Amino acid sequence: MTSSHRPFGLPSALSAAALLLTVAGCVPWDAGASVAVPSPPAAEAALCQALAKELPDTVAGLERTDPDPGSELTAGWGDGAIVLRCGVPRPEKMSDPKAQGVSANGVNWMLERPEGGGTRFTSVYRRTYVEVSLDERFAHDAGPLAALAEPVSATIPCALESEACS
Template sequence: MTPSTRRLSGPRLARLPAVLLLAVTGGCFSPDASPAVPVPGPPAEEAALCRALDKELPTTVAGHDRSDPEPGSALTAGWGDAAIVLRCGVPRPERMSDPQADAVDVDGVNWLVEERDSGPRFTTTYREAYVEVTLDERFRHDIGPLADFAAPVADTVPPSL
């Protein structure tokens, strides 16, 4: 939308259709718009692993169809209405240095577990690129979606030495 210097008031404002008035006062929103997700900036070697992972990711995870976030990138992927978001090539989480940190192994892929108000975040450990998966609150006590990522991660992101 472009800014306008024209002001609407009085009878002119009353003639605007309710939908247009709602869009003007509530901001513009498109139900088809993908959520914005920061794209990681890994070194070239990690980015290459992430591009390979992107090609192997499933089209459906936990009953949600793939719907990638904006801006489009081979380093990010999403399913559902941002219920599940994957970012590849993220920095090593600080929490990974904590010996008390929780982790879970899902089909041979180890994940650091971080609880957040918006839902859990999981980051692969012992891999040449860090893969992060965030789940919204619907998955607060459900690691099931990680099973859909285990084979693609294991096949494309080698263990670190």
């Protein structure tokens, strides 16, 4: 995992791993639970479909177990331990200059801790937003973000052609 760029004003000494050490909780989804499928515009949905084809079968040693309802816009590993949703709306918190973020293998992510618990990361500087929710097993491990960064980087281009995503 690299952390060459930290959006949202994070101190340079703060790494993704250190940030994750402070985060604990659980994802509000469990095995068999349903996950809201995003409704992005057609161009963004096409990017998400490309991402779906590149997602790994395992992340952090967990087998892929997609949530219900089945969709190319959602994916999961470990019966809800890791849940990805592609094409989500821009989080309101991205307008907050105090929002925290991390960089994992060249993809920048904004950190949120939803009221229901868990940790949620949303990609930034990309043509569509990719959200990854992690349960308490990953409170000290940025591995899932690092593992998902390559397919995100390969399929979801920078928001502006002249802009660097990381």
